[in-house]
Amino acid sequence: MFESEQEKIRIDKLNKLKAQGIVPYPYKFEISHPISTVRANSADLISGQSEVQIAGRLIGIRKHGKATFADIRDSSDKMQLYFKSNVVGDKYELLELLDIGDFIGVKGTVFVTHMGEVTILVQGFTLLSKSLHPLPEKWHGLQEVELRYRKRWLDLIMNPDIKLDFIRRSKLISTMRTFLDSKGFIEVETPVLQPIYGGAFATPFKSYYKSLDRDFYLRISDELYLKQLIVGGFDKVYEFCKDFRNEGMDRLHNPEFTQLELYQAYADYEDMMLLVEDLFDVLSDGKEIEYQGTKISFKRPWRRLAFFDGLKEYVGEELSDKEDADLVKLAESKGITVTRDYYRGKILACLFDVLVQPYLIEPTFVIDYPKDISPLAKERRQRTEDRGQNLVERFEPFICGIEIGNSFSELNDPLEQVARFKLQGEAREKGDIEAQVLDEGFIESLAHGMPPTGGLGLGIDRIVMLFTNSHSIKDVLLFPQMRI
């Protein structure tokens, strides 16, 4: 650390500052305006000869002997500074000890240069923080993608425009919160550390709780806890839930990610579809977005595509009445490897993911999934057009081929729920390591009675990707997971 030539020079400057009695890391500085405000009101500030105090990071220095131009930037904008030796006096010499990257505070008056740039004529200045490590080059900046993810602070300094995406993320989440609050939903918090994980198919991260001497898991979902709150009498609850899944990472997956899960008593999955349409109408402000070159409209109603209709449309045949063996054959003919412990629904889901999902560009609700891959969802109500049994009331919304959520008419029959977990147990014994584990507390809560309930989970990171036109989930996570 601090061994490069440039770092040694800066530490040397730091020591010279200290020797002059200057505190290189003072405690605070009174700011009269953010830079953007100075800019917006420059005419008034100039005519009034008003003194302003602004602060920020030094991002450029141009020395001209007894005059020096510099640029500082705060979170709102940047501003040119003009130091003249006959104005700042002896302090002018201190400029020699400042570097690009330092934070300074200045007081001065606003004027416009011959070149038309709004500038502060500096009357006095204070070092607010000495920077010891040089910043990347001034016009190519920091480009190496790996460094941008690993050293996000540097990325933010050198590529400040990326802040807009993270501000957008924050605003989208706050809009969701306002939307749900206005509909009477209550925001709750549930455990991240769970003795039994559940609510989704995934491999968990395992931890160990010393004082209880037992294994705990980082949650893969908060579903089972939120439903217990519905049992307890909250009619509408939601949680922005950081989930952890011990799986690979790629442009759509980070091992820790954020889901919005919400549950509404006396509602079903049809209500959840309407809620999603409403939400996206608000999030998009009724406007189209463009994602990776494709224009997307969230205009209601979204397309509703039955799971088996999707397969029929893109595979060319009706699959609901096919034998398992034929499904395996079909999968293999499409180059999809099917291992032996796969059960029917999983084969179908694989086929769907590969053959149908990539083509779901316009916002689409895929509805009515196979029962055996949906152990927490209610059986589908019988309708005249039904193609047999074994469907549940479940949908997943897709946009641009990306799965952005999951929703059910929640199963609230405790005996049926036990039976579904039992089937999951059998799948687990056959080697399906993601099969869901029976949670006795959850079953007991259902046994006390849960009202009919609609549940919805939305992948927040992926939704932010859509609205910020980000190709990778890493671009909407400030600190994406990287290999160590």
Add this chain to the structure above:
RNA sequence: GGGCCGUUAACUCAGUCGGUAGAGUACUGGAUUUUUAAUCCAGGGGCCGCGGGUUCGAAUCCCGCACGGCCUACCA
């Protein structure tokens, strides 16, 4: 998991046929009181990702590994 590409100064990048490691920015010293990629002069700065191999000699050729990116597959 597979394929392709990348890794050289703090950053952005060159580096020919295998023959002493280059530029710009940044940094240091000097000149410069309206510049804004300031300009001009001079200078310092390298584990060429890591480990092997071939060779008189490797940043360069070969093998392996690590990390990253894109594509692809898988994991719902």
